[in-house]
Amino acid sequence: AQSVSxxxxxVILSEAASLELGxxxxxGGTVNLFWYVQYPGQHLQLLLKYFSGDPLVKGIKGxxxxxxxxxxxxxxxxxxxxxSDTAEYFCAIPHGGSQGNLIxxxxxxxxxxx
Amino acid sequence: NAxxxxxxxxxxxxxGQSMTLQCAQDMNHNSMYWYRQDPGMGLRLIYYSxxxxxxxxxxxxxxxxxxxxxxxxxxxRLESAAPSQTSVYFCASSEGQVNSPLHFGNGTRLTVT
Numbered sequence: 661a662q663s664v665s666x667x668x669x670x671v672i673l674s675e676a677a678s679l680e681l682g683x684x685x686x687x688g689g690t691v692n693l694f695w696y697v698q699y700p701g702q703h704l705q706l707l708l709k710y711f712s713g714d715p716l717v718k719g720i721k722g723x724x725x726x727x728x729x730x731x732x733x734x735x736x737x738x739x740x741x742x743x744s745d746t747a748e749y750f751c752a753i754p755h756g757g758s759q760g761n762l763i764x765x766x767x768x769x770x771x772x773x774x
Numbered sequence: 775n776a777x778x779x780x781x782x783x784x785x786x787x788x789x790g791q792s793m794t795l796q797c798a799q800d801m802n803h804n805s806m807y808w809y810r811q812d813p814g815m816g817l818r819l820i821y822y823s824x825x826x827x828x829x830x831x832x833x834x835x836x837x838x839x840x841x842x843x844x845x846x847x848x849x850x851r852l853e854s855a856a857p858s859q860t861s862v863y864f865c866a867s868s869e870g871q872v873n874s875p876l877h878f879g880n881g882t883r884l885t886v887t
Contacts, residue, residue, distance in 0.1 A: 690872070703864060703880045704864070706875045764816045
């Protein structure tokens with residue numbers, strides 16, 4: 661069965677620090693990977709997605725993620741975080757079939773200290 | 775372009791009461807979904823509708839029913855609310871392909887006492 665693991669529950673960084681959030685997946689089909697962000701009190705928004713091609717994907721607000729097939733990983737990175745990046749981040753994969761529903765990881769809460 | 779609209783934003787129910795959460799999307803998407811979000815659990819799929827006229831159970835369907843009223847609207851009903859249904863509920867829609875991103879509504883925070 662498909663699954664997504666996010667190993668970091670809560671990450672606390674100072675502004676300008678570099679960020680890497682881990683995501684590992686188990687999926688037997690064509691790999692499609694997503695990162696979503698949820699700012700405090702808001703809904704989930706798509707940060708970036710990988711379908712095929714260049715394994716280094718760039719998203720909004722300076723975020724990027726690298727798909728490493730051999731490690732079944734899709735880690736999220738940002739070279740220098742800002743206070744406004746404080747949010748919860750979710751990795752997701754397709755459930756399978758053609759319905760389009762996603763399986764989400766449990767999320768990583770990022771707190772950035774000003 | 776409103777995207778995905780959910781009502782209400784907040785609701786408090788007593789155990790045993792019923793209510794319906796409404797969701798509408800204006801993106802002409804085929805598929806719609808109801809998720810619940812609980813601390814430390816991420817998002818879990820309750821029900822989904824791959825296309826107008828069809829609905830299917832997700833990971834946690836017990837205690838819920840859904841109706842895909844038309845292509846735009848997908849409602850979630852709690853017939854007899856229980857404290858375990860205290861959660862934040864998100865409706866989402868997508869074009870329905872395996873590589874289609876989900877577009878989420880702003881959520882409904884439900885408390886059952």
